Amino acid sequence: DAGVIQSPRHEVTEMGQEVTLRCKPISGHDYLFWYRQTMMRGLELLIYFNNNVPIDDSGMPEDRFSAKMPNASFSTLKIQPSEPRDSAVYFCASSAGPSIRPTNEKLFFGSGTQLSVL
Amino acid sequence: KQEVTQIPAALSVPEGENLVLNCSFTDSAIYNLQWFRQDPGKGLTSLLLIQSSQREQTSGRLNASLDKSSGRSTLYIAASQPGDSATYLCAVWGGHTSGTYKYIFGTGTRLKVLA
Numbered sequence: 001d002a003g004v005i006q007s008p009r010h011e012v013t014e015m016g017q018e019v020t021l022r023c024k025p026i027s028g029h030d031y032l033f034w035y036r037q038t039m040m041r042g043l044e045l046l047i048y049f050n051n052n053v054p055i056d057d058s059g060m061p062e063d064r065f066s067a068k069m070p071n072a073s074f075s076t077l078k079i080q081p082s083e084p085r086d087s088a089v090y091f092c093a094s095s096a097g098p099s100i101r102p103t104n105e106k107l108f109f110g111s112g113t114q115l116s117v118l
Numbered sequence: 119k120q121e122v123t124q125i126p127a128a129l130s131v132p133e134g135e136n137l138v139l140n141c142s143f144t145d146s147a148i149y150n151l152q153w154f155r156q157d158p159g160k161g162l163t164s165l166l167l168i169q170s171s172q173r174e175q176t177s178g179r180l181n182a183s184l185d186k187s188s189g190r191s192t193l194y195i196a197a198s199q200p201g202d203s204a205t206y207l208c209a210v211w212g213g214h215t216s217g218t219y220k221y222i223f224g225t226g227t228r229l230k231v232l233a
Binding site for chain 2: 004031042043045048050055056091093097098105106107108109110111112114
């Protein structure tokens with residue numbers, strides 16, 4: 001398996017523009033997570049999906065952020081309009097989820113999208 | 119509210135040393151704990167996962183222990199090498215009773231092993 005695939009790797013945009021980040025989870029994983037990492041706040045969970053359904057979006061900072069998972073192999077995180085304080089690395093991760101097999105609970109991360117909002 | 123702390127924030131050691139990285143969590147009602155490695159500009163890689171019923175897990179030169187009652191986990195790296203240089207993060211999950219499948223991450227320990 002190619003692992004969790006994120007695109008783009010880098011995104012530079014101007015304040016007010018719409019930004020869309022994409023993620024392809026590992027095939028067969030039922031859980032997909034979107035995280036944001038900054039120096040100040042560390043790694044924060046924004047939202048996670050189970051079987052394509054959003055379960056916990058309490059970490060989504062504002063209405064400017066939205067996430068979708070139209071099918072088991074694709075998810076997007078959209079920021080509209082973007083602001084300079086949204087600059088961070090955004091990670092997508094997937095997991096097979098809680099299971100009698102502990103190794104199924106491991107989180108697998110993509111390489112991230114470095115977002116810079118000018 | 120679960121809080122995860124990692125001390126020290128940064129560590130620099132000569133090659134060959136055995137080292138211990140620490141992870142503390144405030145709520146002992148965890149289901150499992152994972153240790154991750156993050157290289158600069160890369161995503162996180164899961165190194166070890168310890169279930170709450172376990173005391174330790176080993177993988178090669180890495181050994182992770184868990185003392186749930188005291189809210190602590192340690193990651194032991196034997197005979198450190200320059201290739202071990204990275205940031206190490208721990209994360210805990212409260213299990214099904216927490217009502218969510220949300221891992222809480224520590225801020226990490228940035229390790230540098232000098233050749």
